[in-house]
Amino acid sequence: MIRAFPQTTNIVIRPIQYRDLELVEQLCAEAEDPESPNCSMVREKPLAIRRWYGILKVLSLFPNPFQNSFCIHVAELNQQIKGLIQVSPFNRTGTTWRVDRVAVDAVMVQNAAELEDAEDAEPSTAASSLVTSSDIGSLLLRYCLEKIWQARTWILEIDINDKSALALYRKNGFQRLAHMTYWGIAPERLKELSEREPDLPNLLPVSNADAQLLYQLDTMAMPPLVRQVFDRHVQDFKTSLVGSVAEGVRQLFSRTEFVSGYVFEPQRKAAIGYFQVQLCRDGSQPHVAQLTVNPAYTWLYPELMAQMARVTQEVPAQSLQLSSSDYQPEREEYLERVGADRIAHTLVMSRSVWHKLREAKPAAAEGLQLSDVLQGLQPSRKPVPGRISLLESVKREESKHDSPSKKEPRGEDPCC
Numbered sequence: 568m569i570r571a572f573p574q575t576t577n578i579v580i581r582p583i584q585y586r587d588l589e590l591v592e593q594l595c596a597e598a599e600d601p602e603s604p605n606c607s608m609v610r611e612k613p614l615a616i617r618r619w620y621g622i623l624k625v626l627s628l629f630p631n632p633f634q635n636s637f638c639i640h641v642a643e644l645n646q647q648i649k650g651l652i653q654v655s656p657f658n659r660t661g662t663t664w665r666v667d668r669v670a671v672d673a674v675m676v677q678n679a680a681e682l683e684d685a686e687d688a689e690p691s692t693a694a695s696s697l698v699t700s701s702d703i704g705s706l707l708l709r710y711c712l713e714k715i716w717q718a719r720t721w722i723l724e725i726d727i728n729d730k731s732a733l734a735l736y737r738k739n740g741f742q743r744l745a746h747m748t749y750w751g752i753a754p755e756r757l758k759e760l761s762e763r764e765p766d767l768p769n770l771l772p773v774s775n776a777d778a779q780l781l782y783q784l785d786t787m788a789m790p791p792l793v794r795q796v797f798d799r800h801v802q803d804f805k806t807s808l809v810g811s812v813a814e815g816v817r818q819l820f821s822r823t824e825f826v827s828g829y830v831f832e833p834q835r836k837a838a839i840g841y842f843q844v845q846l847c848r849d850g851s852q853p854h855v856a857q858l859t860v861n862p863a864y865t866w867l868y869p870e871l872m873a874q875m876a877r878v879t880q881e882v883p884a885q886s887l888q889l890s891s892s893d894y895q896p897e898r899e900e901y902l903e904r905v906g907a908d909r910i911a912h913t914l915v916m917s918r919s920v921w922h923k924l925r926e927a928k929p930a931a932a933e934g935l936q937l938s939d940v941l942q943g944l945q946p947s948r949k950p951v952p953g954r955i956s957l958l959e960s961v962k963r964e965e966s967k968h969d970s971p972s973k974k975e976p977r978g979e980d981p982c983c
Contacts, residue, residue: 578703580710583639583651588620590648591641594670604749604911606855606888609724611655611667632809635661640710642671642703650700652707654715657722659802664715666723669707669735671700704735712739712920720796720919727912741916745793746893749911750902751853752876754884760876760905767870769831773841777829778804780838784829788859790894796917822848826878830867840867844875850883858889858898865897872905 583591603610623637635656642650650671657663712721724747725732752760773781781804786794806814818824823845830840838861845855856875860867879887888910891898 579643580640583641591651604888606890609915650703654711658799661717662798663720664718669704671703708739722917724913724915727914736916741918744915744917747890747913749890750907751910752887752907756906757876757879760873761880763873765870765873770828771831773827775805784838787861839864840871842871844878846882848882850885853886853888854879856889868901
């Protein structure tokens, strides 16, 4: 149970403003894990807040595909920024949102004047007047869960060793969904893999026309519970014109390049494998790969890995990072066999918010009595007779007229 805050606690949760950028960047720098991999399909990549603040703030004012890409709220206590939360939609329809980051101060208490007043009061009152980092994090989470009405499910990813964050999310109703393992393949090993010619005769480039095939592959590659939480649709695998332009600008500034393809099965007319590699053209950061394989075609792992290794040989040598989940044992076995290194372990958690659905007011049913319910079950008017009831009534009348008179007493002759 999350304890209630006293009325004297002056905590305000509001959207981020330009004057908050310096403090927000400090909080993000303290909470950011420098060794966290960027190959997650759940965790959002870090964003340069100060660089893109003006553009994203303008885009958030009117409906567009990037309207919710800069959704940051801060917690202000006594006119000081004590915490922030950043959320974003996980799918195109907005039914699932993710918590990108929650950053708060390590220890937070109220100001000295309020603490002196609390010390004069009862000890229980003084203890309840303290505000900890867990309280600020819970307030930020509950604010987003209540205010973002279109979200039916929330999802997040945290390091498995971050006990404080794990306790915070569990206290607010988040449950385990899957374990993620991140792997790193050294440049020397990539060079060895690239020497093998991959056997991929039906390897095709990806376009918006292939969105239906990629959607079917994505749903086949995950268990039903994960599929329900992610709630992806065909439009999640399409790229709009505005999105293509924005992605091109981002790649220009970050000096990255995307190479993707999928394997088509002509007999079943379905996609059975997909890969995407984010190449770093200046060698400043590792390459990032996403890999999706149909569980019935695990023989594609060596072929697709060889294809990705050949792609990385065209840019400066760097390691390749990719992820696997606990419901993909074949991928983990293959990565261990090729000599990949485990670099991180994370936990994907989810929480549903079905309580937002409208329900009937309980007061409307509490005032009903049994007699009122029975009256509602009685017919409001006399039923109209049907064909069967009319025939029965006619036969009944005829039987009355044709019935004989009273029987004669026994032993008497009717002729006498």
